[in-house]
Amino acid sequence: MKFTEQHEWLRVEDDLVVVGITDHAAEQLGDVVFVDLPEEGTTVSKDDEVVVIESVKAASDILAPLDGEIVEVNHALTDTPAKVNEDPTGDGWFFKMKIEDLSALDEFMDEAAYQAFID
Amino acid sequence: MGGVCDAAMQARIRPGEWFAMSGLQRTALYDLHLELGAKMVPFAGYEMPVQYGLGVMKEHLHCRARAGLFDVSHMGQVSLRPKSGMVEHAAIALEHLVPVDLVGLKLGRQRYAMFTNEAGGILDDLMVARRCDDLFVVLNAACKTADIAHLHASIGCDCDIVELTDRALLALQGPEAEAVLETLAPGVSDMRFMDVAIIDTLDGPLWVSRSGYTGEDGFEISVPVERAEALARQLLAHEAVEPIGLGARDSLRLEAGLCLYGHDIDTTTTPVEADLAWAIQKARRSGGAREGGFPGAARILAELDTGAARQRVGLRPEGRAPMREGTALYAAETGGDPVGTVTSGGFGPSVEAPVSMAYVPVDLALEGAKLWGEVRGKRLPAEIVRLPFRPSTYKR
Numbered sequence: 364m365k366f367t368e369q370h371e372w373l374r375v376e377d378d379l380v381v382v383g384i385t386d387h388a389a390e391q392l393g394d395v396v397f398v399d400l401p402e403e404g405t406t407v408s409k410d411d412e413v414v415v416i417e418s419v420k421a422a423s424d425i426l427a428p429l430d431g432e433i434v435e436v437n438h439a440l441t442d443t444p445a446k447v448n449e450d451p452t453g454d455g456w457f458f459k460m461k462i463e464d465l466s467a468l469d470e471f472m473d474e475a476a477y478q479a480f481i482d
Numbered sequence: 483m484g485g486v487c488d489a490a491m492q493a494r495i496r497p498g499e500w501f502a503m504s505g506l507q508r509t510a511l512y513d514l515h516l517e518l519g520a521k522m523v524p525f526a527g528y529e530m531p532v533q534y535g536l537g538v539m540k541e542h543l544h545c546r547a548r549a550g551l552f553d554v555s556h557m558g559q560v561s562l563r564p565k566s567g568m569v570e571h572a573a574i575a576l577e578h579l580v581p582v583d584l585v586g587l588k589l590g591r592q593r594y595a596m597f598t599n600e601a602g603g604i605l606d607d608l609m610v611a612r613r614c615d616d617l618f619v620v621l622n623a624a625c626k627t628a629d630i631a632h633l634h635a636s637i638g639c640d641c642d643i644v645e646l647t648d649r650a651l652l653a654l655q656g657p658e659a660e661a662v663l664e665t666l667a668p669g670v671s672d673m674r675f676m677d678v679a680i681i682d683t684l685d686g687p688l689w690v691s692r693s694g695y696t697g698e699d700g701f702e703i704s705v706p707v708e709r710a711e712a713l714a715r716q717l718l719a720h721e722a723v724e725p726i727g728l729g730a731r732d733s734l735r736l737e738a739g740l741c742l743y744g745h746d747i748d749t750t751t752t753p754v755e756a757d758l759a760w761a762i763q764k765a766r767r768s769g770g771a772r773e774g775g776f777p778g779a780a781r782i783l784a785e786l787d788t789g790a791a792r793q794r795v796g797l798r799p800e801g802r803a804p805m806r807e808g809t810a811l812y813a814a815e816t817g818g819d820p821v822g823t824v825t826s827g828g829f830g831p832s833v834e835a836p837v838s839m840a841y842v843p844v845d846l847a848l849e850g851a852k853l854w855g856e857v858r859g860k861r862l863p864a865e866i867v868r869l870p871f872r873p874s875t876y877k878r
Binding site for chain 2: 444
């Protein structure tokens with residue numbers, strides 16, 4: 364698993380990049396009450412705002428970590444946004460994207476580097 | 483009233499952001515907050531707990547189900563002591579600054595009030611309790627310095643204005659608050675909503691009022707700072723009681739339809755626009771025994787007689803997306819100029835839906851009417867509803 368400085372995790376599954384937020388980010392956000400997901404098929408550029416998360420505290424944006432296409436979103440979050448807090452790195456994933464070259468993931472932090480980043 | 487929500491909570495933040503906390507004051511419970519695992523944030527010049535381990539949602543629900551303990555020691559506690567020795571004279575003096583009947587306020591009772599300005603706007607909202615020798619006043623933290631200066635300048639000839647910096651203020655709120663507090667302070671169960679009393683405990687007297695800022699039955703307890711931590715620990719020792727942070731305090735008061743100064747009310751809103759006319763008793767209205775005589779009386783009395791142009795209302799957005807403070811409201815799904823603005827909004831954990839308060843023109847302020855709020859460029863529907871969003875459970 365790889366990590367961005369925006370506290371997203373990236374995991375490759377079936378040649379797609381699955382994106383969610385880290386335990387640390389979920390804890391910082393507090394209880395998530397609403398998730399606004401992008402439409403499947405949307406083409407995005409790195410740092411585009413693709414997801415809005417509303418917690419009991421505030422609205423936050425999730426940025427596209429890379430250029431690519433959103434091919435699948437986690438519709439379960441629409442009805443049960445609390446999954447983001449309950450299982451941020453599992454059932455609480457946001458979207459899957461197709462990117463041109465999976466080696467682009469190499470530029471992101473690994474788990475040890477991310478731990479050092481948040482400490 | 484109260485001083486709950488801070489800019490940090492309302493702002494658009496990214497995960498992982500935090501806030502520098504230099505030069506902030508601490509309350510007598512600071513060490514206890516840290517021990518209880520609080521996340522501290524700057525609020526009105528104080529370092530305050532925004533949440534504890536349970537998190538905002540569970541803290542909110544716990545307070546509604548059982549009992550919650552809040553540290554509200556950042557709020558201003560002021561004693562207005564009449565120089566004549568007659569508390570009646572302090573009441574007459576303070577009536578020059580608020581549109582509330584304080585002469586008619588009985589001993590041992592408390593009233594909600596607001597300082598108004600010459601334009602009829604609100605400088606702060608406050609609680610005023612009448613006691614034997616003084617009026618005891620509780621002020622919002624962010625406004626207290628200005629309020630105290632205002633009191634000195636306006637009624638300093640009639641009253642000694644003493645800020646009680648040696649006292650902490652705790653709130654115990656929720657359906658089990660009475661049973662819990664009764665174990666430490668026998669007699670509180672005989673109090674009713676908005677009563678104030680000095681209650682003896684084994685550790686010394688407490689100044690108790692049966693009031694709060696959550697819509698729940700409960701108490702606010704003024705205690706000398708040196709006894710505050712021990713009292714908090716005694717209350718927290720009851721398994722019904724959890725510590726509650728500013729985050730849940732904000733969602734609790736929002737569901738209760740209570741105004742937050744600086745958000746739902748400020749110098750640009752009048753008490754009538756804010757739907758606070760209930761706080762202006764007959765004696766101060768047109769034709770009353772002490773009609774007017776407070777700053778902005780001309781405008782406020784006129785609005786009481788013929789209505790204001792706009793009004794604070796409750797809003798229930800359809801769907802789950804909260805409409806937060808600053809959301810522009812429209813009368814139609816497309817086109818037109820904004821007709822109003824959301825002044826507080828978020829998710830109501832007990833309502834299980836987003837809830838907001840907003841100002842809208844009176845001709846649109848009809849229960850059941852539909853408006854549209856622009857959220858991230860999209861106009862989303864919302865229904866105007868009666869406040870509060872959740873019925874209060876005060877023991878009247």
